Structure formats: structure tokens, C-alpha cells
Amino acid sequence: MTRVSPEAQRLRGAVVDCIEVAPVIVGCSGGPDSLALVASAAWAVPSVGHEVHVVIVDHGLQADSARVANNAGDIVRQWGIDSVHIERVQVGTHGGPEAAARAARRAALVDVASQRGIDQILLAHTREDQAETVLLRLARGSGARSIASMTPCNSPWHRPFLDVPRDVVHRVAREYLEPLGVEAWDDPHNHDPEFTRVRVREAMTLMEDRLGPGFVSGLARSAHLLADDADALEAWAQGAFDRWVEVTNDECGVDVEAIAGQPRAVRTRLIRLMHQALLESKDYLDFDHVQHVEAMISTWKGQGPAQLPGAITTRVEYGRLTFHRGSSGEMSAT
Numbered sequence: 001m002t003r004v005s006p007e008a009q010r011l012r013g014a015v016v017d018c019i020e021v022a023p024v025i026v027g028c029s030g031g032p033d034s035l036a037l038v039a040s041a042a043w044a045v046p047s048v049g050h051e052v053h054v055v056i057v058d059h060g061l062q063a064d065s066a067r068v069a070n071n072a073g074d075i076v077r078q079w080g081i082d083s084v085h086i087e088r089v090q091v092g093t094h095g096g097p098e099a100a101a102r103a104a105r106r107a108a109l110v111d112v113a114s115q116r117g118i119d120q121i122l123l124a125h126t127r128e129d130q131a132e133t134v135l136l137r138l139a140r141g142s143g144a145r146s147i148a149s150m151t152p153c154n155s156p157w158h159r160p161f162l163d164v165p166r167d168v169v170h171r172v173a174r175e176y177l178e179p180l181g182v183e184a185w186d187d188p189h190n191h192d193p194e195f196t197r198v199r200v201r202e203a204m205t206l207m208e209d210r211l212g213p214g215f216v217s218g219l220a221r222s223a224h225l226l227a228d229d230a231d232a233l234e235a236w237a238q239g240a241f242d243r244w245v246e247v248t249n250d251e252c253g254v255d256v257e258a259i260a261g262q263p264r265a266v267r268t269r270l271i272r273l274m275h276q277a278l279l280e281s282k283d284y285l286d287f288d289h290v291q292h293v294e295a296m297i298s299t300w301k302g303q304g305p306a307q308l309p310g311a312i313t314t315r316v317e318y319g320r321l322t323f324h325r326g327s328s329g330e331m332s333a334t
Contacts, residue, residue, distance in 0.1 A: 008172045011036060011161065015044035015122070018152055018160040023050045024120040025113050027057065027105070030072030032173035032184035033124035037161065039176040041122060042079040053083040055112050057105045059091050061189070068185050078180055085112055098195055113156060125150055125159045126166040131219035132200050141287070144265075145234070148227035163220070236262075237269035245274060252277050253322035256297055268294055278325040279310045296321060 004012075015037070026041050028034040038054055045052045054076050058069040066088075073084045089104040091097070109121050130150055137147050152162050161169055173184050193199055208215040244258045252274050259267055271293050275285055285293075285308065292306050296316045305315035314323045 005172070005175055007168050008040070008175055011040040011164065011169065011172050012044045014160040014164060015040045016047070018158050019045070019120055019122070021050065022120060023053065023116070023118050024122050024158070025053045025055055025109060025116070025118050026122045027109050027124070028054050028072055028076065029187070030056065030068050030075075030185035031124075031187055031190075032170045033126060033161070033166070035072070035075065035177065035184050036169045036173040037122060037124040038076050038081070039079055039173070040160070042076070042081055051083060052081050053112070053116060053118065054081055054085070055109055056084065056086045057108050058086055058088045059101050059104065060088060061091060061097075061101065071182075072185065075177070075180065075182055079176075087112065096196075098197055110156070119156045120158055121156045122158050122160065124161055124169070126161050126164055126169050127220045128166040128201075128204075128216055130162055130223055131216045132197060132204060134219045134223050135204055136196070136200050143230075144226045145230040148223050148230050150223070151227055165216075233265050234269060237266045237273060240266060240270050241273045241277075245270075245277070247277050250278070250325045251322055253320050256300070256316060256319050256321050259321075260297055264294070264298070267297055274321075274323045275308060275310070275312060275314075278312055278323055285309065293321075 024041060024045055026034070026038050028038050038052070041052045054073075056069045056072050056076075058065050060066075062068075069086045069088075073086055076084055087108040089108050091104045092100045094100055094103070113119065113121055133150060134147055150159055150162060152159050177183060189195060190198065193202070204216065204219075240259060240262060245252055245254045254270075254274070259270060262270070268290050271290055272285055289306075289308055293308075293314050296303055296306075296314070300316060303316070305313050307313055308323075310325070312323055312325050314321065316322075
């Protein structure tokens with residue numbers, strides 16, 4: 001590629017800083033974000049002696065999806081990338097259309113990465129994507145780890161543009177595409193208010209107009225700070241688990257006195273760790289489950305046993321909190 005703008009150089013540098021010296025897979029939709037990522041990786045990854053493999057996921061959700069995928073493949077090949085894979089996926093219904101499409105897309109990327117022995121998958125999320133996710137999860141009442149949202153590197157996922165404004169990424173995409181005489185695909189789903197993410201984007205635009213241009217960067221910065229806090233609290237809780245919790249095949253327990261003096265944020269994480277230590281399925285504790293069990297520690301009034309997901313019962317007897325696997329039924333949190 002020829003000489004590029006400082007903004008394009010910034011994106012190239014972001015890719016170099018985000019990856020290990022090894023081959024990468026880049027997820028591509030044909031939109032401006034992912035095409036800017038492919039173009040940046042096409043320069044950055046070979047510069048450290050490795051290959052770029054592009055995976056274009058065709059969700060089959062629109063009549064012309066195959067044409068869009070093929071057009072994206074034609075574009076990225078013009079940037080010297082020979083390894084281009086178009087993966088047609090079946091999108092289910094679990095969790096709603098957006099979550100189902102994301103799950104299908106990620107599964108396709110992981111499958112190709114596994115086949116090729118590659119453990120770095122690049123995604124084109126921008127600062128606005130991060131802020132939208134934070135706002136959405138705040139509205140759902142999520143905890144620090146969930147609000148911390150996406151991270152630049154959470155193997156195998158790498159997001160080099162997570163600190164880069166979307167308008168910068170789009171300008172760089174146009175810079176790469178104009179010499180080819182083509183345009184990025186504008187997904188109509190990105191403008192359809194039937195989708196939750198679109199409504200969140202509209203709300204965020206309104207709030208930025210009212211509160212000022214620092215609103216988006218402030219949300220993204222909050223995610224970064226909360227990630228640090230969540231890491232510290234989880235490490236603290238894991239240390240408490242390792243020090244005080246006794247685990248057998250079907251039971252784990254801890255003296256209430258040992259953990260009662262810990263901060264509440266540590267106790268709630270410890271409860272989740274004890275539950276997970278016995279879990280044989282993907283059943284997780286929700287907010288009400290955790291509050292119910294935490295009250296057995298902080299405000300003990302002789303509460304009876306609680307039934308938790310995964311056929312696990314928890315109770316306090318003789319000053320000891322125990323989780324036992326083997327009972328059935330769900331807890332009715334109060």
C-alpha cells in the first residue's frame with residue numbers, strides 16, 4: 001500500500017500493539033469498521049512476519065447477504081490477502097436476534113481459528129461500541145465485571161480499535177476504499193430501531209448532544225476503570241476462596257466468621273466461586289440468588305436452606321456456610 005494518513009498509521013499501530021507475533025484471523029462483515037481493520041492488519045501483520053486470514057461471516061439474514069459477503073472478499077483480496085474464507089452460518093433464536101447472530105458469528109470464527117491453529121481473532125469494535133455496551137448493561141443493572149464490558153485483549157479476541165472513535169475508523173476505511181472505486185457495505189440492520197443496539201445508539205447520540213462531546217469517551221473510560229476494579233476484587237475473592245474454603249466432591253464450605261469481615265463485594269464473588277466449584281452445568285447465579293445467600297452471612301436470622309441453580313443447596317449450620325450438590329429445585333429468592 002502507498003503512503004497513508006496519520007489516522008491510518010494510528011490504526012496500523014493499534015493492530016501491532018494489540019497482537020502477539022503470530023498469525024491472526026480478522027472477522028469481516030464488509031462494513032467500514034471491519035474493512036478498516038482488515039486493511040490495517042494487511043500492513044501490520046506481514047510487517048512482523050506473519051499471515052492475515054480473513055473470515056467473512058454470512059449470516060443469511062438478508063436477501064443479498066451472499067452478494068455482500070462475496071463483495072467483501074473481492075475487496076480484501078485487492079489488499080494482497082489470499083486467505084479469505086466466507087462462512088455461511090445458521091442463526092438461531094436463543095437470546096434474541098442480536099445475541100443469536102453474535103453467537104453464530106463467534107462460533108464460525110473460533111471454528112476457522114481452531115482448524116488453522118490460530119489463537120488470535122481480531123474484531124473491529126470501536127470506542128462507540130464500547131460505550132453502547134456499557135450503557136446497555138448499566139440499564140440492565142449489571143455488576144462491575146459486566147459493565148467493564150469488552151477488553152482490548154481477552155484471548156482469543158483482540159480489539160485494536162477499542163479506544164478509537166468510530167468516525168476515525170470510517171475515515172480510514174474511505175481512505176483505503178476510494179482508490180478501489182468501492183464503498184463499504186451499510187448494513188440496514190444498523191438503522192432499524194427494532195434492534196436494541198440501534199435504540200441504544202440513538203439514546204447515546206441524544207445524551208451526547210445534551211451532556212457534551214465527552215459522554216462517549218467517559219463511558220468507555222468507565223469500562224476501563226471498572227475492568228481494573230473487577231480484576232482486583234476477583235483476585236481478592238479467589239485468595240479468600242483458596243485460603244478458607246474446603247471443597248470435596250459434593251460439598252464446599254467455609255466458616256462464616258472467616259469471611260464475615262470481608263467487604264461485601266468480596267463476599268458476593270466468593271459465593272459465586274463456591275457455587276461454580278460444584279457446578280456440573282452452565283447454570284449461573286443471578287442477582288437475587290447471590291443476595292439471598294449473602295444475607296446468610298451478613299444478617300443471619302436462622303434462614304432455612306436455599307435451592308440454587310445446578311441442583312445445589314446452601315445453608316448455614318453451626319457457623320458454617322455450605323454448598324451441597326444433589327438437591328433439586330430452584331430457590332425462590334425473597
